[in-house]
Amino acid sequence: MTASVRRTAHPVAWWGWALLLATAAGRTGNPWLLLLIIAVAGLVVTWCRGSEPWSGAYRVFLFIGLSAIAVRMAFYVVFGGSDGPTVLFSLPSATLPAWAAGFRLGGDVTAEGALAAAYDGLRLATLLICVGAANALASPRRLLRSVPAALYEVSVAVVVALSVAPQLVESVGRVRRARALRGNTSRSPANLMRTVVSPILHDALDRSLALAAAMASRGYGRATGIPAPARRATEASLLIGLIGLCAGAYALLGAATPAPLAWATVAVSAGIAVFGIAFASKRVPHTRYRPDRFGARDWAVVASGAAAVVGTVLSGIYEAAALWPATNPLTVPDLPLWAAGGILLATAPALLVPSSRGGTP
Amino acid sequence: MNGIAFDHVSFAYTGRPVLDDVSFDLPEGEFCLLVGPTGAGKSTLLKAVNGLVPHFTGGTISGRITVAGREVRGSTPADLADLVGYVGQDPLAGFVTDEVERELAYTAEQLGVAPAAMRKRVTEIVDLLGLADVRDRDLAALSSGQRQRVAIGAALVAGPAALVLDEPTSALDPTAADEVLSALHRLVHDLGVTVLLAEHRLERVAQYADSALLLNGGKVTAGPVGKVLAVSPVAPPVVDLGRLAGWPGPPVTIREARRHAAGLRETLAGLVPASVVETPTGPPLLEARGVTVDYPGGVRAVNGTDLVAGRCERIALMGRNGSGKSSLLWALQGTGKRSGGTVAIAGADPATRKPAERRTLAGLVPAEPADLLYAETVAAECEGADRDGRVPNGTCAKILVDLVEGVDPQAHPRDLSEGQRLALALAVTLTAAPPLLLLDEPTRGLDYPGKAALANRLSRLAEAGHCVVVSTHDVEFGAEFASRVVILSDGEVVADGPARQILSASPMFSPQVEKVLPGWLTVAEVAAALPNGTSDDD
Numbered sequence: 001m002t003a004s005v006r007r008t009a010h011p012v013a014w015w016g017w018a019l020l021l022a023t024a025a026g027r028t029g030n031p032w033l034l035l036l037i038i039a040v041a042g043l044v045v046t047w048c049r050g051s052e053p054w055s056g057a058y059r060v061f062l063f064i065g066l067s068a069i070a071v072r073m074a075f076y077v078v079f080g081g082s083d084g085p086t087v088l089f090s091l092p093s094a095t096l097p098a099w100a101a102g103f104r105l106g107g108d109v110t111a112e113g114a115l116a117a118a119y120d121g122l123r124l125a126t127l128l129i130c131v132g133a134a135n136a137l138a139s140p141r142r143l144l145r146s147v148p149a150a151l152y153e154v155s156v157a158v159v160v161a162l163s164v165a166p167q168l169v170e171s172v173g174r175v176r177r178a179r180a181l182r183g184n185t186s187r188s189p190a191n192l193m194r195t196v197v198s199p200i201l202h203d204a205l206d207r208s209l210a211l212a213a214a215m216a217s218r219g220y221g222r223a224t225g226i227p228a229p230a231r232r233a234t235e236a237s238l239l240i241g242l243i244g245l246c247a248g249a250y251a252l253l254g255a256a257t258p259a260p261l262a263w264a265t266v267a268v269s270a271g272i273a274v275f276g277i278a279f280a281s282k283r284v285p286h287t288r289y290r291p292d293r294f295g296a297r298d299w300a301v302v303a304s305g306a307a308a309v310v311g312t313v314l315s316g317i318y319e320a321a322a323l324w325p326a327t328n329p330l331t332v333p334d335l336p337l338w339a340a341g342g343i344l345l346a347t348a349p350a351l352l353v354p355s356s357r358g359g360t361p
Numbered sequence: 362m363n364g365i366a367f368d369h370v371s372f373a374y375t376g377r378p379v380l381d382d383v384s385f386d387l388p389e390g391e392f393c394l395l396v397g398p399t400g401a402g403k404s405t406l407l408k409a410v411n412g413l414v415p416h417f418t419g420g421t422i423s424g425r426i427t428v429a430g431r432e433v434r435g436s437t438p439a440d441l442a443d444l445v446g447y448v449g450q451d452p453l454a455g456f457v458t459d460e461v462e463r464e465l466a467y468t469a470e471q472l473g474v475a476p477a478a479m480r481k482r483v484t485e486i487v488d489l490l491g492l493a494d495v496r497d498r499d500l501a502a503l504s505s506g507q508r509q510r511v512a513i514g515a516a517l518v519a520g521p522a523a524l525v526l527d528e529p530t531s532a533l534d535p536t537a538a539d540e541v542l543s544a545l546h547r548l549v550h551d552l553g554v555t556v557l558l559a560e561h562r563l564e565r566v567a568q569y570a571d572s573a574l575l576l577n578g579g580k581v582t583a584g585p586v587g588k589v590l591a592v593s594p595v596a597p598p599v600v601d602l603g604r605l606a607g608w609p610g611p612p613v614t615i616r617e618a619r620r621h622a623a624g625l626r627e628t629l630a631g632l633v634p635a636s637v638v639e640t641p642t643g644p645p646l647l648e649a650r651g652v653t654v655d656y657p658g659g660v661r662a663v664n665g666t667d668l669v670a671g672r673c674e675r676i677a678l679m680g681r682n683g684s685g686k687s688s689l690l691w692a693l694q695g696t697g698k699r700s701g702g703t704v705a706i707a708g709a710d711p712a713t714r715k716p717a718e719r720r721t722l723a724g725l726v727p728a729e730p731a732d733l734l735y736a737e738t739v740a741a742e743c744e745g746a747d748r749d750g751r752v753p754n755g756t757c758a759k760i761l762v763d764l765v766e767g768v769d770p771q772a773h774p775r776d777l778s779e780g781q782r783l784a785l786a787l788a789v790t791l792t793a794a795p796p797l798l799l800l801d802e803p804t805r806g807l808d809y810p811g812k813a814a815l816a817n818r819l820s821r822l823a824e825a826g827h828c829v830v831v832s833t834h835d836v837e838f839g840a841e842f843a844s845r846v847v848i849l850s851d852g853e854v855v856a857d858g859p860a861r862q863i864l865s866a867s868p869m870f871s872p873q874v875e876k877v878l879p880g881w882l883t884v885a886e887v888a889a890a891l892p893n894g895t896s897d898d899d
Contacts, residue, residue: 141458141459156457159458160457174727174732175732177691178729178732180696180719181720181727181790182789183715183718183719183720183793184716194735195735199732199735202775207454209417211454214454215455215457217439217441217442217445217446218467218468218471219443219471288470289469289480
């Protein structure tokens with residue numbers, strides 16, 4: 001292939017970068033760092049995203065993040081939380097009886113408590129915005145294309161499910177407009193069931209039958225020629241591996257099992273699962289059209305995300321207090337330098353990956 | 362070596378025969394047109410070629426079907442993916458991925474074609490179908506003609522010996538349909554694929570086909586296109602004209618017909634079409650000024666459109682797909698979005714009224730008439746419509762009987778034929794007695810008799826005092842129905858005037874008869890003007 005068409009980074013690299021950035025956000029409550037992470041994510045998204053329909057995801061998640069902060073604040077005002085000496089205003093309060101865990105409703109709203117709640121909300125918002133950045137940079141569909149061949153059928157099912165959602169939205173709009181044409185504005189559940197839900201289900205069923213027929217006509221689900229024992233062995237090893245992983249995770253979190261045993265369980269079952277996937281992938285008769293390759297630049301993108309996490313770890317060692325600033329007494333929090341440096345390194349993809357909207361392929 | 366061969370094939374759903382001892386043999390590389398009235402079983406025949414019948418539909422099949430010498434019966438559609446490509450009416454319903462190239466490669470991925478071979482194959486298909494400019498776009502961003510070409514390309518990537526297409530152009534405007542059909546025509550030459558294509562709008566397809574199959578009452582007649590269409594109950598206007606004038610053949614294309622037309626032109630020289638020109642009575646019923654419809658993302662679907670219409674007018678709103686026809690209709694009715702401008706129907710703005718009152722001003726039959734129908738039976742639907750409209754019981758049922766006869770009141774609305782379902786939706790809409798009647802693309806899935814019946818029904822409604830506005834890109838239906846034509850392009854009115862004048866001036870929207878006999882729009886007009894010898898046609 002001569003001209004490299006729209007080479008953006010590998011979807012796994014984008015998701016890795018974004019999730020590492022989210023991990024860094026999860027490790028701190030410092031508002032300066034959180035705002036910095038949001039800014040870094042925003043910069044990289046504006047610079048590197050394509051012009052696909054999902055590229056607007058960042059803005060959507062920005063709004064979701066803002067509403068997360070608002071909800072957290074509302075919860076603080078209603079249910080209370082950490083307190084301080086600076087009372088902003090007081091609400092009439094009521095303490096729930098002991099069987100309802102003795103919650104206090106209303107009461108004093110303090111500046112310290114409000115600030116702590118705001119920090120907390122900001123942290124949640126930052127996590128959400130990181131996920132939004134991942135969505136904007138590489139759609140979940142592109143990510144699914146990189147799953148191992150053995151999980152192909154699963155990934156097709158997910159892709160189809162993802163395309164059903166927008167179709168359902170469209171179908172709801174159509175049915176509601178048609179309902180208005182009949183002059184039907186009744187809101188009784190029976191009427192809604194008959195005039196909205198049932199036509200939509202009809203529609204969804206028709207569509208899925210049409211899609212199933214189209215997929216079959218195009219070779220989906222051909223007799224694959226894998227011998228039945230091999231297929232069963234693969235399925236069994238996948239299942240055993242996953243059950244083992246769950247058991248190992250449970251053992252790790254609980255205190256009853258000795259740590260080495262728990263770690264061993266996790267390692268062995270992960271091994272079984274990986275073997276199962278690898279074994280099955282070799283036998284799958286499908287091929288991939290232009291698989292995304294994971295190159296040096298993709299490693300660099302992931303590494304820049306990891307730098308943010310490393311920064312927060314170093315700050316945790318050298319300036320732990322600044323990572324979790326106290327709100328009582330009220331002070332302006334310091335900026336932890338290690339963490340800030342790490343997060344700034346995470347802007348590297350903006351330089352590494354060419355803007356995909358700039359040059360037309 | 363043959364292409365597609367049926368040998369004594371019969372098929373029946375439980376107790377209802379669809380194909381009755383069908384035998385034919387298409388040579389390799391033939392472009393064959395499958396014609397027949399609505400409900401004759403054309404889709405069933407096409408699906409039998411790639412195994413969707415009976416694997417997806419049930420029913421019992423007997424006989425032998427071979428494609429390129431390979432026995433088809435007993436194999437599933439997936440096993441036949443390398444042998445038969447299948448393209449349906451709505452490409453969006455069959456897309457599995459969301460990008461053009463991935464969609465094209467999908468079948469090859471399923472068949473396990475090696476990546477290098479797959480890239481070469483996809484590139485070839487992209488070039489053959491003229492998709493090079495859009496190869497890495499999203500499917501959602503394509504025009505309807507491009508989408509249909511992608512669907513055809515996707516079916517061809519595996520290199521099948523045969524391609525079956527079920528009404529591939531019925532949702533397309535004339536230009537997009539031409540794009541698709543000429544691409545298909547080129548493929549037949551370049552790849553030697555055997556093509557079997559079913560279509561209602563024969564005027565678009567007939568010129569490309571090498572041969573035709575007529576499916577009627579479960580029986581098949583095969584032969585050259587002209588011979589088959591001459592005996593077919595559904596035929597494009599140019600064939601009907603040829604039959605009327607007794608031209609040998611009869612001619613299938615405009616060019617052939619023009620060669621024979623000199624005599625008929627002379628006969629018609631002094632005559633004028635006996636058209637009924639109604640003058641709108643009284644003050645205008647509909648007065649829309651500067652109507653604008655904006656959608657999120659800066660898309661302006663309708664851009665400052667004026668439309669003034671009176672009672673008894675029959676208006677065809679024509680234009681390419683995406684020219685804003687539907688958006689304008691919905692905005693006029695008041696249920697759809699209107700971003701600017703004013704609409705007055707009998708002096709009232711429908712958008713400010715409650716839905717129940719709005720539908721007494723303007724009724725709209727949406728592009729999918731089934732959306733208006735909820736009940737389990739036709740009778741229950743009519744009763745529901747009476748309740749919705751607060752009119753005496755039996756009103757809707759009476760309107761339905763006036764519109765179309767022979768609808769079983771106990772049938773499920775989804776089991777009706779396309780024409781009957783449209784009539785039921787129309788009856789439900791008319792129950793509210795709106796003076797303004799709007800129909801969005803009503804001719805999809807209707808054959809020629811169905812369209813003629815619809816045009817007739819709508820004309821009667823116009824005579825009764827309704828103002829009827831139909832959005833359509835079906836040229837022949839527009840010619841048959843309209844007294845006035847409004848052409849929209851990019852949300853703006855580019856032409857508005859009497860049907861005869863507008864249609865004959867537009868190369869894209871002029872009907873077949875006009876192309877052969879300038880000044881005349883339909884076969885019926887010509888037949889009425891001819892002095893005698895016209896009655897032996899029926």
